Amino acid sequence: MSMILFASVVRVRDGLPLSASTDFYHAQEFLECRRRLKTLALRLAQYPGRGSAETCDFRIHFSSSGDVACMAICSHQCPAAMAFCFLETLWWDFTASHDSTCISLASRPYAFLEFDSVIQKMKWHFNHMSPSQMKSCLEEIQEELEFQPPAVLSLEDTDVANGMLNGHTPVYLEPAPSFRMEPVTALGVLSLVLNIMCAALNLIRGVHLVEHSLQVAQEEIGNILAFLIPFGACIFQCYLYLFYSPARTVKVLLMLAFICLGNVYLHGLRNLWQILFHIGVAFLSSHQILTRQLQEKQSDCGV
The missing domain is CATH 3.30.450.50 (Longin domain)
Structure with missing residues (x-):
């Protein structure tokens, strides 16, 4: 039966x-x-x-x-x-x-x-x-x-x-099982460190511009956003690498686009090598996010 x-x-x-x-x-x-x-x-x-x-x-x-x-x-x-x-x-x-x-x-x-x-x-x-x-x-x-x-x-x-x-809907507070990601690699740790460094550089430069632009000109607003938006994108890239998130590919491509566009906009405030460094780190982080997959289920009862 x-x-x-x-x-x-x-x-x-x-x-x-x-x-x-x-x-x-x-x-x-x-x-x-x-x-x-x-x-x-x-x-x-x-x-x-x-x-x-x-x-x-x-x-x-x-x-x-x-x-x-x-x-x-x-x-x-x-x-x-x-x-x-x-x-x-x-x-x-x-x-x-x-x-x-x-x-x-x-x-x-x-x-x-x-x-x-x-x-x-x-x-x-x-x-x-x-x-x-x-x-x-x-x-x-x-x-x-x-x-x-x-x-x-x-x-x-x-x-x-x-x-x-009955006037109520029972809600259970037990946590659902979390996704298990593959172990962090040495290259992944390097990408995290470089990403945090790029985020810090963007934040420092962005805050510096805000502090010295009390009378903010129209063109300065663009520069400030070009520092702060990539800062947020770098932090979110770190999150995407460490934790599982639905639609990761779309989010990774979006963050990569923000970082690349922001650095291209900053041409003049950054030299070519600085821009290439930030974009290179963004590409490295994106690659590490997309290659770190959910851990395979180990089971002896597969079909």
Whole structure:
């Protein structure tokens, strides 16, 4: 008997379904559970990274991180560790093959229909794992669940109407699991140091111009902004390297453009070598940001 009956990928901010498995269950209890899953999807932003809700016949499990959440309807015989292992593997596969920008711009349900077949194959794989495969798959996730148990939601928590009638909406303060980035490299540290130095130089020159321009001429305003905007861009580049952020490529290109345009505008206040140094550091930092990826999920239960 299958233990994972249905799975879907949804967008966290509004519960928009992005992809889902095909189900062949038409019992009234299962259809009611599907309805509750859709209702719960609308409120995922209020919950922690992992949670479960139980009905008379089925369990709903969800796992969310960033813009995407994966949800499943499982039988009572399905161990929680197996369900969350499945959901986490599904999350990694979906986010690895779909850019966060495309996810945020999706405007219609099931925009990533081609991923449905991947969900089906993964669901079949987990439902037909051998005991030895299941043991190796579940050990790591079982430890995580013991350390940080998933939130347990009551049936009322999955019904928006009930939440309204009770006069409150439960909000859980447990943190969602954070993204793990690859380790910082020596070249990455160098780019951070140089970027901070460039930011400091821009800030000092910008503040110096402000202090000596109490009667600010029109042309001086441009010079001040040409120092201060690249200063902010350098600091934001440091942030993008250290922490994961959605749509990183767009943000990196935008910061690089600000720095390059600002330094070109400052031709005359800076010599050619100074301009090339600032632009070179910006390109080095951009390269380091784009090459530092999310850490690969180490799992023995891949499809």
